[in-house]
Amino acid sequence: MAVDLDRCTGCAACVIACQAENNVPTVGEEAAGKNRAMHWIRIERYYQGEFPNPRVKFRPVLCQQCDNAPCEPVCPTYASYHTSEGLNGQVYNRCIGTRYCANACPYTVRTFNFFNPFWDKPLHLQLNPDVSVRQVGVMEKCTFCVQRIKASEIQARAENRELREGEPTPACVQSCAPKALVFGDLNDPESEVSRLARSPRGAKLLGELGTRPKITYLERESWDGQNS
Amino acid sequence: MERRDFLKFGVLTGATATLTACEKPAQQLARFVPEEDFVPGVAASKPSLCTLCPGGCGVVVRVMDGEAEVIRNGQRGLIQMGLAKKLEGNARHPVNRGKLCARGQAGLQVTYHPDRVQNPLKRSGPRGSGDFHEIEWQEALSEVASKLEELRSQNRADSIRFITGNMRGQRRQLINKFLSSLGAPPALQFAPLDEPVLRRANQLNFGRAILPSFDLERSNYVISLGADFLGTWNSPVSQSIGYGEMRRGRPGNRGKFVQVEQRMSQTGANADEWVACSPGSEGLLALGLAHIMVKEGLRPGQPETAQSREAVEGLRNETYSAAQVASRTGISANRIERLAREMAAHPPAVALIGGAALAHTNGLCNALAVNLLNLVLGSIGLPGGMFFTPPISIMKGATSPNDNSDFVSYFRSGHFEPTEILFVDHANPVFATPQGWQVSERLKQIPFLVSFSSFIDETSVLADLILPDHSPLESWLDDAPESGTSEAVLTLAAPAMRPLHNTRAMPDVLLELAKSLGKGVSEALPWKTFEEMLQRSFREIAQAERCDLSDGFDKVWGRVLEQGGWWDGECHIPPPQTTSAQFRAPEFVPPVFDGGEQEFPFYFQPYVSEAFLDGSLAHLPWMQELPDALSTVSWGSWLEVNPKTAEKLQIRQGDLIRVRSRHGTLDTPALLNPGIAFDVVAMPMGQGHEQFGRYARRRGANPMNVVAPIGVEQVGSLAWASTRVSLSKIGQKRRLCLSSGSLYEKEEQPGLR
Amino acid sequence: MVKTADEVQRDLLRPVVETPRRAVSAMVGLALVVLAGFSAWMYQVYTGIGVAGIDRPVFWGFYITNFVFWIGISHAGTLISAILRLSNATWRRPITRCAEVITVFALLIGAMFPLIHLGRPWLAFWLAPYPNQRGLWPNYRSPLVWDFFAINTYLIGSLIFLLLPTIPDFALLRDNLSGWRRKFYAVLCLGWRGTQRQWRQLESAMHIMAILIIPVAVSVHTIVSWDFAMTPVPMWHSTIFAPYFVVGAIFSGIAALIIAMVFLRSSLHLEEYLNPRCFDNLGKLLLVMSLLWFYFLFAERLTTWYGNTRSEVAVLWLTMRGPYRDLFWVMVGCNFVFPFPLLAIKKLRTITGTFLASVTVVIGMWIERYLIIVPSLSRKFLPYAWGTYRPTWVEITITGATFCAMALLYLLFSKVVPVVSIWEVKAGLRVPSSAIMDESS
Numbered sequence A: 001m002a003v004d005l006d007r008c009t010g011c012a013a014c015v016i017a018c019q020a021e022n023n024v025p026t027v028g029e030e031a032a033g034k035n036r037a038m039h040w041i042r043i044e045r046y047y048q049g050e051f052p053n054p055r056v057k058f059r060p061v062l063c064q065q066c067d068n069a070p071c072e073p074v075c076p077t078y079a080s081y082h083t084s085e086g087l088n089g090q091v092y093n094r095c096i097g098t099r100y101c102a103n104a105c106p107y108t109v110r111t112f113n114f115f116n117p118f119w120d121k122p123l124h125l126q127l128n129p130d131v132s133v134r135q136v137g138v139m140e141k142c143t144f145c146v147q148r149i150k151a152s153e154i155q156a157r158a159e160n161r162e163l164r165e166g167e168p169t170p171a172c173v174q175s176c177a178p179k180a181l182v183f184g185d186l187n188d189p190e191s192e193v194s195r196l197a198r199s200p201r202g203a204k205l206l207g208e209l210g211t212r213p214k215i216t217y218l219e220r221e222s223w224d225g226q227n228s
Numbered sequence B: 001m002e003r004r005d006f007l008k009f010g011v012l013t014g015a016t017a018t019l020t021a022c023e024k025p026a027q028q029l030a031r032f033v034p035e036e037d038f039v040p041g042v043a044a045s046k047p048s049l050c051t052l053c054p055g056g057c058g059v060v061v062r063v064m065d066g067e068a069e070v071i072r073n074g075q076r077g078l079i080q081m082g083l084a085k086k087l088e089g090n091a092r093h094p095v096n097r098g099k100l101c102a103r104g105q106a107g108l109q110v111t112y113h114p115d116r117v118q119n120p121l122k123r124s125g126p127r128g129s130g131d132f133h134e135i136e137w138q139e140a141l142s143e144v145a146s147k148l149e150e151l152r153s154q155n156r157a158d159s160i161r162f163i164t165g166n167m168r169g170q171r172r173q174l175i176n177k178f179l180s181s182l183g184a185p186p187a188l189q190f191a192p193l194d195e196p197v198l199r200r201a202n203q204l205n206f207g208r209a210i211l212p213s214f215d216l217e218r219s220n221y222v223i224s225l226g227a228d229f230l231g232t233w234n235s236p237v238s239q240s241i242g243y244g245e246m247r248r249g250r251p252g253n254r255g256k257f258v259q260v261e262q263r264m265s266q267t268g269a270n271a272d273e274w275v276a277c278s279p280g281s282e283g284l285l286a287l288g289l290a291h292i293m294v295k296e297g298l299r300p301g302q303p304e305t306a307q308s309r310e311a312v313e314g315l316r317n318e319t320y321s322a323a324q325v326a327s328r329t330g331i332s333a334n335r336i337e338r339l340a341r342e343m344a345a346h347p348p349a350v351a352l353i354g355g356a357a358l359a360h361t362n363g364l365c366n367a368l369a370v371n372l373l374n375l376v377l378g379s380i381g382l383p384g385g386m387f388f389t390p391p392i393s394i395m396k397g398a399t400s401p402n403d404n405s406d407f408v409s410y411f412r413s414g415h416f417e418p419t420e421i422l423f424v425d426h427a428n429p430v431f432a433t434p435q436g437w438q439v440s441e442r443l444k445q446i447p448f449l450v451s452f453s454s455f456i457d458e459t460s461v462l463a464d465l466i467l468p469d470h471s472p473l474e475s476w477l478d479d480a481p482e483s484g485t486s487e488a489v490l491t492l493a494a495p496a497m498r499p500l501h502n503t504r505a506m507p508d509v510l511l512e513l514a515k516s517l518g519k520g521v522s523e524a525l526p527w528k529t530f531e532e533m534l535q536r537s538f539r540e541i542a543q544a545e546r547c548d549l550s551d552g553f554d555k556v557w558g559r560v561l562e563q564g565g566w567w568d569g570e571c572h573i574p575p576p577q578t579t580s581a582q583f584r585a586p587e588f589v590p591p592v593f594d595g596g597e598q599e600f601p602f603y604f605q606p607y608v609s610e611a612f613l614d615g616s617l618a619h620l621p622w623m624q625e626l627p628d629a630l631s632t633v634s635w636g637s638w639l640e641v642n643p644k645t646a647e648k649l650q651i652r653q654g655d656l657i658r659v660r661s662r663h664g665t666l667d668t669p670a671l672l673n674p675g676i677a678f679d680v681v682a683m684p685m686g687q688g689h690e691q692f693g694r695y696a697r698r699r700g701a702n703p704m705n706v707v708a709p710i711g712v713e714q715v716g717s718l719a720w721a722s723t724r725v726s727l728s729k730i731g732q733k734r735r736l737c738l739s740s741g742s743l744y745e746k747e748e749q750p751g752l753r
Numbered sequence C: 001m002v003k004t005a006d007e008v009q010r011d012l013l014r015p016v017v018e019t020p021r022r023a024v025s026a027m028v029g030l031a032l033v034v035l036a037g038f039s040a041w042m043y044q045v046y047t048g049i050g051v052a053g054i055d056r057p058v059f060w061g062f063y064i065t066n067f068v069f070w071i072g073i074s075h076a077g078t079l080i081s082a083i084l085r086l087s088n089a090t091w092r093r094p095i096t097r098c099a100e101v102i103t104v105f106a107l108l109i110g111a112m113f114p115l116i117h118l119g120r121p122w123l124a125f126w127l128a129p130y131p132n133q134r135g136l137w138p139n140y141r142s143p144l145v146w147d148f149f150a151i152n153t154y155l156i157g158s159l160i161f162l163l164l165p166t167i168p169d170f171a172l173l174r175d176n177l178s179g180w181r182r183k184f185y186a187v188l189c190l191g192w193r194g195t196q197r198q199w200r201q202l203e204s205a206m207h208i209m210a211i212l213i214i215p216v217a218v219s220v221h222t223i224v225s226w227d228f229a230m231t232p233v234p235m236w237h238s239t240i241f242a243p244y245f246v247v248g249a250i251f252s253g254i255a256a257l258i259i260a261m262v263f264l265r266s267s268l269h270l271e272e273y274l275n276p277r278c279f280d281n282l283g284k285l286l287l288v289m290s291l292l293w294f295y296f297l298f299a300e301r302l303t304t305w306y307g308n309t310r311s312e313v314a315v316l317w318l319t320m321r322g323p324y325r326d327l328f329w330v331m332v333g334c335n336f337v338f339p340f341p342l343l344a345i346k347k348l349r350t351i352t353g354t355f356l357a358s359v360t361v362v363i364g365m366w367i368e369r370y371l372i373i374v375p376s377l378s379r380k381f382l383p384y385a386w387g388t389y390r391p392t393w394v395e396i397t398i399t400g401a402t403f404c405a406m407a408l409l410y411l412l413f414s415k416v417v418p419v420v421s422i423w424e425v426k427a428g429l430r431v432p433s434s435a436i437m438d439e440s441s
């Protein structure tokens, strides 16, 4: 995935899209006050300077799907593991809730079910049947909408063809009006995401840690051309 | 009961529902979502419409089968039915092209909200007590009918009034037809998010009382005066799409975006250059910029009419010289000059105005000034500039100006027009108007109040009868977006799912009333259902617009429903007409503020909340838990204060602050915001509900409690940014649900928590 | 005056044979607190781990602090007694067993915390490799799984190490008691008859265990430290952690031992056996560890400050200047400033002196564990995700209960087994009396 910070407006459409697609529960005021809200993607807001010359930088942060993911080796039950497709998988049924992976993740994108999730009826009818609901004590995080990836793969196989550009599309990407989020196949050098990943504005978040994230952030540029 | 039996029973009631559908409008929908279509676990996509803001985005609903507990013929039961699972943008819709904002997606929770009104309710306690009891539809409708009949027979139909929210298309037509056939005055419109000031300005300049659209994709320089056009203003999604392209869509050509305001908005946060000007001086800045371009002969040449030339000449007046403007806007003269030259040097450039800039007493001259600036920039009706979405020729009134002024005069005119029966649909004026208007008191004087609300809110709690409408996903919808697209658009959508509760579509209820009222009325409203009305009106439109109906109307109708509406390509619509421009000589009147500078040292600036808009979405848990873009606060409200100001007043993050104006007080925790002027305090709208369901009730504070009931000159709509306030600590702290651990990323500032 | 073997035997058997009222009421009191802690845990299991104060990003709090703390305490016993045995320090004779007991109980308590802190404790057994039809095994790359093995090895080793030398004393009890207790000890002493051969086997077995247990003990806290050092968390990801933790462990271990000895001494009237001489020697050891601890702290802080990595320095200043400032300096006071003079100055290195020093050290070391875990987690790399942590009553109750559990287990043990090894002390009688008898008495 590529994230163009020069396009992102901080509108948070992606946050709700993800919440709706992946049955991410709401935790209520008290828990949210304790920083226990569970959004799988967050919009980081950083000020630079102050009035009369404030600047703000928005940065959507989701699981970076690291190739060299610190969250994986530490998991005692293989609940956090590397899939054959190179995704960072999370097997809810296997998770026993040590929260070790969440400490190890430098991006703090893993969210934890401190209590059983709850939907006041009939809000439960909004739940997406393609995604399982997680139990108390289970760790979860962005999956790159693996259910959509699988669905597209199955579809493509059924029509025996390759996946097309723009298929699958994760919920957050789909909702992003300024097209700040771009998803695609990094193995295909022609795909738009590969093109963007090669951009001179491109950088990995906390790249210095050697986690080899799969997400490239395209730095915001000031009008006269310098990165800012 | 065994689950299996429950299923059987469910299927039965489902069937009866389908059978009785023909006479019972409540069950009409069954026909449009045939359950047999559903393969368990396989999603179907149904086009729909987002009704949450005036943007009018097209929606695609992901529908999957499931088991829902529903009410059918007074019985509760579990049935298999298609359930909306997710809302996404309609990729074919010209306004939002497949995208949907956070609010639009949360619209799903309106349908499934646990506190929806599930049956018709009749008031049993005193007004406002919230004590209601359920009644049958027949009983409720006959009560309303007899009331109407009575008034009609006494020739007092003019005491029948109707308040609607921001509403376009046939729904609005139907209401007005209903009223006129009774001899009642047309519906009053209450739309707090609307920009009546801008409409008036466009009426004066372009003869079009509608909101402008912008071709941001192709503009190289965008200056926005207070318009939160990427967040909540006008048509946010289409504007965001354009913005993305303006920034990065054209390799090697990145447009510049300048935002002018006092409190950095979500939109302002994205600006290449953020300019603070003193409140209400936006128009003057616009004139100052235009002045320089005219004086220095920088303006890109363009054809002009005699009197627009006159208006432009007026700009040479020295009162608009950089020096003069600098002194009154607080922006340095050379900065103004630089901006003007940049703009002129990077055509096409375009100026937007909205939000607080229009909510000052001088809002109208600010708006006119920006129109003039656009004229000077030569950005009217040209690529990369502003233009007007072409209307659908014969949809008289469908996109007619939703001007609040009639509503305002209704409540504010010295003598409150005697009203015997008032209908309220999709509006919550009690919550969204300043105390000073005394809306609640006046509604209480009305003998009979009927609400179509799906929720018990501050207004419907006063009602004698609540006739709950279907949720949008359960309804037939139509809309003609007035901005955000260059082609005429008519959004049309069938229900995406069957109703969950014992509710009825408001239009069908009116039709039923009409039928029972008989003479005069039923002829005026000949349709059995709203669906039929939509189909008929569409047939007229299709003919008027010379649609190609060669393969039969039903085919076209089917195609339209399948794609979620009908727009250019379907039909041939004349291109935008903006030549009839009527520009007037520039003038600038400074804003007037309520409250003395000594006693009330701070400008109070409420702003439209990204999550709740005017408060109409505060009942949705997803929106409540969404961290605000800049404050990152969720589940509450707050007052934004500049850290330096806070230091002076010894205010710390989370201190409860008492905000006092001449018209009221409110208490809310302080939030330090480096992006706000020293003498301005800002507060999001939308919280502080007394009613409105478990998630919104008794949460935060409502800025309207302190807003002064001043009107915008020559327009009359609420000038909600012209209040001055004083701040005082009340010695308590309130924990803010802050999701950000630090204001800054690089600098060593301490994290504010 | 020198005690005779019979006197020694009488003195040391007394606590086992008779139970004063005080002891009973003490046990009841402790039991109640332990019960409270247990109920708190059950409440947490039932309601959800959310009743603890942990949040995002501080996913670990009191429970892991207690885990590290108690495992640390467990290093008292076995390690010390093993070293003293090998170095054949004669003054060890009266104290080895008290020490080894601490190890076993502290381990049991410490090992509970990883389970208490789990989100789904009922699935804790997945940490264990056991054959299952799913062919699923634990992830051997995870330090938590290393912990599982290390702690179990250490626990088993320490148990053997503790029980081996009790065999002759069990035999003694068998011979001196009657009724069911006789039968009971007859079983425990595994048919000990005191033949030359048995003595030789016992000696060599103990010698082998003493050698084996030292690397195991060192490995345990090394691995505990790796739970942190293996993850890229500011100020965790450091090579100094392993030795730092081991030193800290022995440090707190000795302190715990001294405290335990003081209580045993008074409550079981073992004044002549747990005598000032023992405390003086242990005091010297404690002094050495205190200096070592301070050295490690200094080395860790200096390199972090000098290296000046943004994320690491953020944590450094958070603990030394920020909200954790007070705790930090209390820790330094408890672990170094206060105990140092008490232990360094011979006059002050009395029983009371060493006791006071030990109490502060135990407190200080608990704080140290807390300051290692919480600040680092609350200041990870992305400032937006910085957070705070506040423990809840559940965590506090459970923590308090474990200290009482320790005391309770200790008391119960002393009712079943002579906490001072009778035969070893007797054996000591054959060496110069000064070795065990205090000059003054």
Ligand SMILES: Nc1nc2c(c(=O)[nH]1)N[C@H]1C(S)=C(S)[C@@H](COP(=O)(O)OP(=O)(O)OC[C@H]3O[C@@H](n4cnc5c(=O)[nH]c(N)nc54)[C@H](O)[C@@H]3O)O[C@H]1N2
Pocket: A077, A093, A094, C126, C132, C134, C136
């Ligand atoms: N309420 C309810 N009951 C059902 C069903 C339902 O949909 N709802 N579905 C039915 C059907 S179709 C099926 S197939 C069964 C499935 O019933 P189960 O076989 O129980 O399937 P799950 O509960 O999904 O997962 C099995 C359990 O394995 C545990 N687990 C995960 N990883 C490991 C591991 O490494 N080792 C061990 N030992 N355990 C592990 C998980 O905690 C989980 O509780 O349930 C049946 N019963």
Ligand SMILES: Nc1nc2c(c(=O)[nH]1)N[C@H]1C(S)=C(S)[C@@H](COP(=O)(O)OP(=O)(O)OC[C@H]3O[C@@H](n4cnc5c(=O)[nH]c(N)nc54)[C@H](O)[C@@H]3O)O[C@H]1N2
Pocket: A093, A131, A132, B040, B041, B065, B066, B067
């Ligand atoms: N994350 C996660 N995913 C899983 C699993 C897991 O453990 N975790 N488990 C997997 C396993 S083992 C299984 S078996 C599948 C189960 O997944 P599914 O096969 O989807 O099972 P359900 O969702 O229980 O049932 C499917 C539909 O059948 C409908 N239904 C119920 N009764 C009847 C009936 O009498 N007639 C008809 N026509 N429809 C009926 C239900 O309303 C529901 O809509 O999920 C798999 N997916």
Ligand code: SF4
Pocket: A007, A008, A009, A010, A011, A012, A013, A014, A015, A043, A060, A175, A176, A177, A178, A179, A180, A181
């Ligand atoms: S949807 Fe796109 S623009 Fe909006 S916040 Fe997310 S990434 Fe940014």
Ligand code: SF4
Pocket: A062, A063, A064, A065, A066, A069, A070, A071, A072, A088, A104, A105, A106, A107, A108, A109, A110, A141, A211
């Ligand atoms: S971002 Fe965090 S959770 Fe995602 S793969 Fe990397 S380490 Fe794991």
Ligand code: SF4
Pocket: A074, A075, A076, A077, A078, A079, A080, A094, A095, A096, A097, A098, A099, A100, A101, A102, A138, A139
């Ligand atoms: S919390 Fe779950 S996923 Fe994370 S390490 Fe522990 S068991 Fe693995």
Ligand code: SF4
Pocket: A017, A018, A019, A021, A022, A040, A041, A062, A063, A141, A142, A143, A144, A145, A146, A170, A171, A172, A173
């Ligand atoms: S990729 Fe899917 S799971 Fe990940 S953040 Fe986006 S929507 Fe959520």
Ligand code: SF4
Pocket: B050, B051, B052, B053, B054, B055, B056, B057, B096, B100, B101, B102, B103, B104, B105, B235, B236, B237
């Ligand atoms: S902008 Fe958002 S809220 Fe408004 S119509 Fe579009 S989707 Fe709905």
